Amino acid sequence: MSDVNTAMVQKYRNDFLKEVEENVEEGHWVKMCMQCGVCSGSCPFGPDWDHPPQEIFMMIRAGKRDEVLTTESMWMCTSCYNCIVRCPRELPITHIMHGLANYAHRLGIAPKMNPTRRFAKIFWNNIAKTGRVNELALSLKLYFMDGFMSGVKNALAMASVGIGMLKTKRLNPFALISHKGVKNPKELHVLLKKAREIEDRRKGIAS
């Protein structure tokens, strides 16, 4: 367990709801859930979740900290916003799911091999480097994240799509070497660092 995590456990003792309210994006909405289950029923991936959103809210209220933060459930969210649209209590469920995932990641207890989490990391590193997404590099990195052999397999499977994109000039093969980022990426890096400092200070996570 990470130090941040231990610190948080000590800070909030058994009041996980309060911890969520103070640290998770839109976490103050969790208490407003009325357990109708419309979110779980609306989720296109609902049956594949270990714990659908409604259950996660109940677990938070029941103080099941480890179970909530280490589950892969909220990493399943595809941001389709069906639940937000339908929630009779107007909870921003999608945002809360991402907030929870992000919080678990920051505490260092999110499931390490979760593909969504890994992709999110790849994406972040990619975009934070130059300020613009290098799509070709991003795809290749994703295909090859499990090793060379599976990378080749993945790439071949997507070959026809790739060729199609090439033909219609939706893909630039030279982007690998000549990706154009923002004018001054160094300033961007400073900006991101500062933003992170501010957020950490607000949440009381020492960095």
Added chain:
Amino acid sequence: MSENKTAVYVCKGCGIGDRLDTDQLAKVAESEGKCSHVRQHDFLCNKDGVNTIRNDIDGEGVTHVVIAACSRRAKTEAFGFDDVALGRANLREGVIWVRPDTDEARETTQEMADDYLRMACAEIQYMKQPEANQNAGTNKNILVVGGGVSGMTAATEASKAGYGVLLVEKTGQLGGWAAKLHKRVPDREPFADPHDTGVSDLMKSVELDKNITVFLNSSVTRTSGAPGQFSIDISAESGETVTDNVGSIIQASGFSNYDANQLPELGYGNSPDVVDQAELEQLAKQATDGPIKRPSDGKEIESVVFVQCAGQRSNKPGHLPYCSGHCCNTSIKQAMYFKDANPDVDTVVIFDDLRTPGNGEDFYRSAQRKGVIFTKGKNQQVSPINGQLEVKFHDMILDEEAVAKADLVVLATGQVPNSGVDIEQATTLDIEEEGGESEAPAEAATSDAQIPVDSILNLTYRQGVDLPHLRHGFSDSHFICFPYETRRSGIYACGPVRRPMDIAQTMEDATGAALKAIQAVENATLGRAAHPRSGDLSFPSFRREGCTQCKRCTVECPFGAIDEDEQRYPVFNESRCRRCGTCMGACPVRVISFENYSVDTIGQQIKNVDMPDEFDEKPRILVLACENDAYPALDMAAQQGLEYSAFVRVVPVRCLGSVNSIWVTDALNSGYDGIMLMGCKKGDDYQCHFVRGSELAHERMSKIDDTLQQLQLESERVETYEVEITDIHRVPTLINEYAAKIDEIGMNPFKGF
């Protein structure tokens, strides 16, 4: 008045003149109906038509009027001549609108119309214009039994409308349960916080009201009479009794708290820290917005669990099967007592279904905002462990056993109505005591018998001392569509005695009951019926010399309107009567009748149709249709252009309960091939406007099979149906199917005898 003079008016409007031969109709009325005064009019319901009738009544001394036009349910204002006896032949909805406009159909359609005119002419000979009840009482004061929120609200509302009120309260103080509350569930925007109950203001306004006389420490020890002329004894605890008269009565006797001692599994009785909602109100009152303290040791409470549906919504013996409606909102309110005083107190509400009527949804949300935790759970068990309470329950969302610890547990128990004696149970016990006919073994009956309950009204009625109970011991006060109306005319139940409810609903309820009580006294004064035949001036009378004292009328009257004198003759209390005619249907010697509705008015209609002989292949089917549901359904079917057999003759009746079996035998004897009886839905979820009428009719007709067998007739010749007012498409189908069935079994062999 010298002599009856009957006039018949045949309308030619709405297509009647095009589809039917009205000259022929006029001839029928003259020759067969024996009416000399017959007129035809192109548009009878217009000013000219109505004036024609009016002038004949005023100028020519017409006393009986037959209008052959549309249904009796149409144009009631235009044809509302209340100074004559009035009959209607339904040529529009009853004939032309349900028949195809073809050459082949013309003959049978005309026959239908001719018959309806014959029937109307026959009926009118036996009708008298109702004269209104001569024994009407004129007392307009209102008795309110119960001094809680429902009683006080009813009293002030009646008083504001200018009526005198006697308010009887059993205890030494007004206010009831509501006066014991710390605060109430909000009744106004933004529905976010509990606020003052307002009961003390209500109490003050009752005490200062000059129209209201309050009797404390008193109860009603005798009630007799009828709307407009009730006589009541009010006895104080001291033994002093006052006798007074009132016009109508509102029973607002409220509820008692369910006895939580029956819930040992929820820890009640095992620990003083398990309380019910009423006890928590006391604790909160003592704390006056400060921290609430534990009953056991006075420690400030840091955590509290509310257990919803404690001993209710459950089929376990001793539990209440119903939802008391207020308890979810009440627990939310009580959780706020804690949160408002100190947001750090843990408050958990364990619910099965959270039901927050009214604007409770906003209140619920407000509680969530304040940090009250709501957990869906079942099968709670509460046990004291190490100076705390442990609530075990099954978490229904996570589907696992869970435990919550608390300093205090509040049980949301239900409301038990104070509805007095269950008169139906009381009568079965009486019969047994007399060594009577009950088939149930004595043991079973005694085990069912409960602790004797004090009567609320002490009615001196034949049917029993209190209002009949409906379900779960609540006063019957909700016969279909008509809240507050009970089966005892002029007595209205309101508040939690008729169904569980909270303060807001109770106040609305009490206002409604006050209005009904006012209507009752006003109608009674004019000698008119109360709801549902509101305004009816007719009333039943009986031929004493023909009566065999069989008591069927007194027993079967759904409203307890008929008592018995010392010789066991029926005593009709006209003001209590709802004019349904169930007594008339019950009477085996047919001595009961109304001025404009009797065994003869219907019997003559049945006899006066033209009966084709066996070889004409024109069967005749009699339909006796309840005027409340079946007849309107037939009218509406006609309005929608649905067609049915030309062989039926429909006779509206006040209630299927008024159908006397003589009509059925007469009809079969005079050659009808089949009889359809259409009444309302019966049983527990009855829709009969007179509660028991339809059920009684079904019961009586189930016994008609013997008669049919004696006559060597098929049992299909008499069928009983339950028809709802919405069965617009079903009714014509029923008729057509029945006509096909009659076709199959063949003609009635009694034709022509």
